[in-house]
Amino acid sequence: MYFNVKEHRRLDIIGKFLDGKIDRVVAQAALEIKERQFRRVINAYRDEGPISAKHGNYGKSPWNKTTQEEEETLMSIVKITTCRMPLRN
Numbered sequence: 001m002y003f004n005v006k007e008h009r010r011l012d013i014i015g016k017f018l019d020g021k022i023d024r025v026v027a028q029a030a031l032e033i034k035e036r037q038f039r040r041v042i043n044a045y046r047d048e049g050p051i052s053a054k055h056g057n058y059g060k061s062p063w064n065k066t067t068q069e070e071e072e073t074l075m076s077i078v079k080i081t082t083c084r085m086p087l088r089n
Helices: 005-018 024-031 035-053 068-083
Strands: none
Touching: 005 024, 005 035, 024 035
16 A cells, blocks of 8 residues: 555654654644544544555545446447437438
């Protein structure tokens, strides 16, 4: 799994905080988040590990993605309708 720059930076700051190298206020300021959000980020990291730095939709298909079956059906409809179209003179 790869992390982008923002996610890598977030993990670096969380790691420094958990190792005791920086305190809570400095970590919050570096992440530019408030106290409540900081607690949520730390708890998520403790529960899920580094994957918590990824967006919640990471690895999921979009809700509006067209399935292969739907695409084949649509393409067959397009072929049928374009074949039956009258030619213009």
